[in-house]
Amino acid sequence: MTVRAFMLAAVSFAAIAAAAPALAQTLAPAQPAAATAQETPSQRLHRLFRESDEDSLRRNPIQAMFRGDFRYADRLGDYITDEYFAAERAAAERDLAALRAIDRAALNATDRLAYDVFEHQTRNNLIDLQPDMLALTAVRPINHFSGFHTFYPVFASGRSAAPFRNVEDYENNVRRHQQFVTGIDRAIGRFRQGLASGVVETQLTIRNVIQQLDTQLAVAPEESPYAGPLQNFPEAVPEAERARLRAELIAVIRDGIYPAYRRLREFLQTEYLPHAREGVGLVHMRGGDRLYQRRIQDNTTLPLTADEVHNIGLSEVARIRGEMDAIRSRVNFNGTLAQFFEHLRTDRQFEPESREWMRERYYAIGRQVDERIGQYFSTLPRARLEIREVEAFRERNEAGGSYQDGTPDGSRPGVFYYNAYDLPSRRTYGMETLYLHEGAPGHHFQISLANENEALPNFMRFGGNTAFVEGWALYAETLWDELGMETDPYQRFGGLNDEMLRAMRLVVDTGIHSKGWTRDQAIQYMLDNSGMSRTEVVSEVERYIAIPGQALAYKIGQLKILELRARAEAALGDRFDLREFHAQVLMTGALPLAVLERKIDDWIASRRAA
Incomplete structure (x- = not known):
C-alpha cells in the first residue's frame, strides 16, 4: 500500500x-475571485x-x-x-x-x-x-495502523517530506514539534469523548499502540528518528548555528514529544483500555454497521454491499486455489494443497539469507523490470525509485511492503519500503510480485505519472481514491509475464499467493466487520488458503481490524481494470495497443472506477470510429 x-x-x-x-x-478561507463575463x-x-x-x-x-x-x-x-x-x-x-x-x-x-x-x-x-x-x-483518532504517532517520526526524520535545507527549516521543525505535542494532548481529549459516547477502539488496537509507544520511548531522544536531521547538516546551515539548533531540537524531543508520548501511553493503559471493546469488528461498535457500509463505498467507489463483496471474495479464492494446486503439481509436490502451503511457509530454502541479501535481491529485481518496462508504457516517471528497508522502530506492525511518493520535480525519489522484521518468516517467493506492486510499474508509476503531469489540475495530480491506486498496483502484478518475472514456478506461486491475499481480504474484512468473525477465525481462514506465514497473516488481520474497508479496494479495483482491458481487447482486436491502454488508465490520475469505465468506453468508441 x-x-x-x-x-x-x-x-x-x-x-x-x-x-x-x-x-x-x-x-x-480564501475568498474566491468573482467571475467575469x-x-x-x-x-x-x-x-x-x-x-x-x-x-x-x-x-x-x-x-x-x-x-x-x-x-x-x-x-x-x-x-x-x-x-x-x-x-x-x-x-x-x-x-x-x-x-x-x-x-x-x-x-x-x-x-x-x-x-x-x-x-x-x-x-x-x-x-x-x-x-x-x-x-x-473523530473520537478514535489513533490506532496502530493509522496514527500520527508513527507517521510523524518518519516525516520529521530528515528522510521524508519535511525540508531541512537551511536554518529556517530547522527552526520550523521545532515549531511543528511543539504543535505535534498539542495534537497528542487533543487526541487524548477525543478519546475521552468516545468513552463518554460509547464509541471506542478495540482492546487489540490499543494494546498495539501502547507497544508502539513503548518501542519509541525505549530509544534515547538523541538516537530517535526525530534527531535524524542532526546527523547531516547541509552547508547552508552555518557552523556557528549548529550547536543552538541541536540543543533546541533535543530539548523539544526530550521535554515535549517524549512526555506527550508518556501522557498518551498512561491514558491509554489506565483509563481507556479497560473500556475498549473486546469485539474486533465494527459490527461490535455502536454505529459500526453504518460506518462499515460507508467505508465499503468510500474505498471501492462502487455501490456494493458487504454480502456482495464477501461473495466476490469467495469466488476469487476458489479460482486462485485451483491455480495454486496446478503449481503444486508442476513442482511434483506429493501432498495436499494445505501441506504444500505448510511446506512453503516453513521450508528454510524459502527464507532470505540476510537483510543484506534481501536488499541486493530487490535491487536485482528492479534492474530486471527496467530492462523491459519501456515496451509496455509510453511514458516513464521522471522520479527515481529508491529501495529502503522499513525502519526498526515501526517494522513490527508494518506491512511487508509499502510506497512513499517522491516530489513532482524529481528532487526527492519515490521509495519502495520492504519489511525485514522476523526475517525467517519472510518468504523469497513473494519478492518479485511485491516489487511489481509497490515499486514499478505499480505505485511508483501510477502516483509519479499523475504527480508529474502538469496538464492536470492539482486535485487530479495529487488526489485520488484507494480503489484506483491499489487496484492499479494489483493489476501491475498481472504484468509479470510481459515483464519477464515469475519464470520460476515458486515465484509464480508467489504471484498467486499475493493475489490470493487480496481475494481473501474481501472475505476476511467483511467477515470481521459485518459477520462478526473473531481475530483467530480470520487468521485461520488466511492460513488455510495461502502460503503466508503466521507473522504475515497476523499483521494483515490486525491491519483490517484497524482500518476497516481499506483492504477491499485492491481486488475490486484490479477486477475493474482487468474487465476494461478485456473489453478493449475484444472490441479493438488487432488495433488494441497495450501501451495506449495503460496511458488511458494512468495519465489522468486516480479516477473513481465509474468515471474510469466511462473514459475507457469513450476511448474504445473513438478508436473503433477512427
Whole structure:
C-alpha cells in the first residue's frame, strides 16, 4: 500500500492525507475571485480548481510539503478540532456550489472528466465530514495502523517530506514539534469523548499502540528518528548555528514529544483500555454497521454491499486455489494443497539469507523490470525509485511492503519500503510480485505519472481514491509475464499467493466487520488458503481490524481494470495497443472506477470510429 493514504491509510504517506485529514492550522478561507463575463466555462472550472487547491494547501500544510511546497512549513496545527472539520466542510460546500454554477455541457471531454472527478471527490469528502460520521471516527483518532504517532517520526526524520535545507527549516521543525505535542494532548481529549459516547477502539488496537509507544520511548531522544536531521547538516546551515539548533531540537524531543508520548501511553493503559471493546469488528461498535457500509463505498467507489463483496471474495479464492494446486503439481509436490502451503511457509530454502541479501535481491529485481518496462508504457516517471528497508522502530506492525511518493520535480525519489522484521518468516517467493506492486510499474508509476503531469489540475495530480491506486498496483502484478518475472514456478506461486491475499481480504474484512468473525477465525481462514506465514497473516488481520474497508479496494479495483482491458481487447482486436491502454488508465490520475469505465468506453468508441 501507499504511505500517502492514508495520504496516503496507507498507508502510502502517499496514503495519510487521502485517507484521513492531515494535521493543519485552521486558517480563514480564501475568498474566491468573482467571475467575469469574459470567462469561458472552462476558464471558470480551472479557476475553481486552482482556488480550491490553494485553499486546501493553506489548511493542510503537510499535503503541501509532500508536494514540495514549503510555504506553510512553519505550521502543523491540529487535525482533529471541531474548527478544522468545520473549515473542511465549509470549503467542500463552497466548491460544490461553485461547480454547480458551471455549465458542464459547455465543456470539452477532458474538462467534463475533470468536472466529474472533482464532484465525486468533493461529495465523498463531505459525507465523512458530517457530524454523524465524525461522531464515529473523530473520537478514535489513533490506532496502530493509522496514527500520527508513527507517521510523524518518519516525516520529521530528515528522510521524508519535511525540508531541512537551511536554518529556517530547522527552526520550523521545532515549531511543528511543539504543535505535534498539542495534537497528542487533543487526541487524548477525543478519546475521552468516545468513552463518554460509547464509541471506542478495540482492546487489540490499543494494546498495539501502547507497544508502539513503548518501542519509541525505549530509544534515547538523541538516537530517535526525530534527531535524524542532526546527523547531516547541509552547508547552508552555518557552523556557528549548529550547536543552538541541536540543543533546541533535543530539548523539544526530550521535554515535549517524549512526555506527550508518556501522557498518551498512561491514558491509554489506565483509563481507556479497560473500556475498549473486546469485539474486533465494527459490527461490535455502536454505529459500526453504518460506518462499515460507508467505508465499503468510500474505498471501492462502487455501490456494493458487504454480502456482495464477501461473495466476490469467495469466488476469487476458489479460482486462485485451483491455480495454486496446478503449481503444486508442476513442482511434483506429493501432498495436499494445505501441506504444500505448510511446506512453503516453513521450508528454510524459502527464507532470505540476510537483510543484506534481501536488499541486493530487490535491487536485482528492479534492474530486471527496467530492462523491459519501456515496451509496455509510453511514458516513464521522471522520479527515481529508491529501495529502503522499513525502519526498526515501526517494522513490527508494518506491512511487508509499502510506497512513499517522491516530489513532482524529481528532487526527492519515490521509495519502495520492504519489511525485514522476523526475517525467517519472510518468504523469497513473494519478492518479485511485491516489487511489481509497490515499486514499478505499480505505485511508483501510477502516483509519479499523475504527480508529474502538469496538464492536470492539482486535485487530479495529487488526489485520488484507494480503489484506483491499489487496484492499479494489483493489476501491475498481472504484468509479470510481459515483464519477464515469475519464470520460476515458486515465484509464480508467489504471484498467486499475493493475489490470493487480496481475494481473501474481501472475505476476511467483511467477515470481521459485518459477520462478526473473531481475530483467530480470520487468521485461520488466511492460513488455510495461502502460503503466508503466521507473522504475515497476523499483521494483515490486525491491519483490517484497524482500518476497516481499506483492504477491499485492491481486488475490486484490479477486477475493474482487468474487465476494461478485456473489453478493449475484444472490441479493438488487432488495433488494441497495450501501451495506449495503460496511458488511458494512468495519465489522468486516480479516477473513481465509474468515471474510469466511462473514459475507457469513450476511448474504445473513438478508436473503433477512427
